[in-house]
Amino acid sequence: MSDVVRTIGLTKITKGKELVSNINLHIKKGEIYGFLGQNGAGKTTIMKMLTGLMIPTSGEIQLFGRLLTEKSKAALNRVGSIIEYPIFFDHLTAFENLKLHCEYLGFYDDKAIREALDLVHLKGIDNKQVKDFSLGMKQRLGIARAIITKPELIVLDEPINGLDPIGIKDVRDLILMLNKEYGITFLLSSHILGEMELVVDRIGVIHNGSLINEVTLADIREQRTEYIELITTNVEKTVYLLETELQISNMKIIQDRKIRIYDKTQSQNAISKLLVLHDVEIEGIQKHTSSLEDYFYKQINGGGNSE
Structure with a gap:
């Protein structure tokens, strides 16, 4: 599979500050690639450089x-994008905004504009000016603008x-449909890691301006850890009982009241029975599987404890 995007030593310095450094990025044709990173990590800076908005x-x-x-910059004609907050002419309608955008690109197809608006569920708003749109509607319009020419x-x-749960699902389904039916490659970023996990094929972890890892979601799933999470008001006594009565040593205390038990030799039922027998209050006990969020925090903490 060939690379649609490849960067070599990509670096951006502004006012003496290194925003991103030595980024070697590989995005393969036909995949959905997700950036994971905290605010200020450098995700948007990289995206701006890839789309010609920053040198x-x-x-x-x-x-x-x-x-x-x-x-x-001819290759940019094959790229659609939303970088940061989408800007429109507030006094124009959605259709009029998209038509102006298309004319700027030398693309004249009113049917394609209508199709893009339908895809993002912006119907029946022909006379509504963008100034009267909600934040979610403006976000949908931005996505319509990005996909209109099927880049x-x-x-x-x-x-x-800015989207509600239904809008989030609509966007997710739209991305998956465009990827599957049209073979469009995507580069995404989002703070909602649970949503990213439902969409992406591969991720790049950005931390402090550096790309610290690229990995497929399939590989992350193979590395996932199962654990029992226990919430109690008496952590000290609980740990003592788990160690002495059940010989559990592989566990971690989180936020003073939570204990994560990674030892698989004892069942959730056995742990509950032990604590009830010794009058330890259990506020919650549940089996979990580590998520993409767990993987991300482990990565940015150098592979150590994320909490």
Whole structure:
């Protein structure tokens, strides 16, 4: 599978501050790639450079196998994007905004505009000006603008920002449909890691301006850990009983009241019985499987404890 996006040593320095450093990114054709990173990690900076909105200080960007430079940006015609908050002409309708955008691109197809609006569920608003749109409606319109020409690569920075649960599911289904039916490659970022887990094929973990890992979601799932999470008001006594009565040593105390038990030799039922027998109050006990969020926090903490 060929790389749609490849960067080599990509670096951006602004006012003496290194925003991102030595980014070697690989996004394969036809995949949904997700950026994971905290605020200020450098995700948006990388996306801006990939879409021509920001000039790198050093390094290379290759789109569809061609070098992207200030003088050679033809490859950007094959890219759609939403970077940060989408901006529109407030006094125009959704259709009028998209038509202006298309004319700027030299793309004239009113039917494609209607199809894009239908795909993001913006129907029956022909006479409504964008100034009267909710935040979620503006986000949907931004996505419509990004997909209208069916580009080969779509870059979406926080595409579900401001959407309600139904809107979030609609966007998720839209991304999956465009990827499957049209073969469109996606680069996404989102703070809702549970949603990313439902969509992406591979992730890149960005931390303090560096790309610290690229890994497939399938590989993460193979590494997942099962554990029992116990909530009690008497952590000290609970730990003592688990160690002395059940010989459990592989556990971790979290936030003073939670204990995560990674030892698989004892069942949840056996642990509950022991604590009830010794009058230890159990506020909650449940079996869990580590999530993408757990993996992410482990990565940015150097592979150690995330809590």
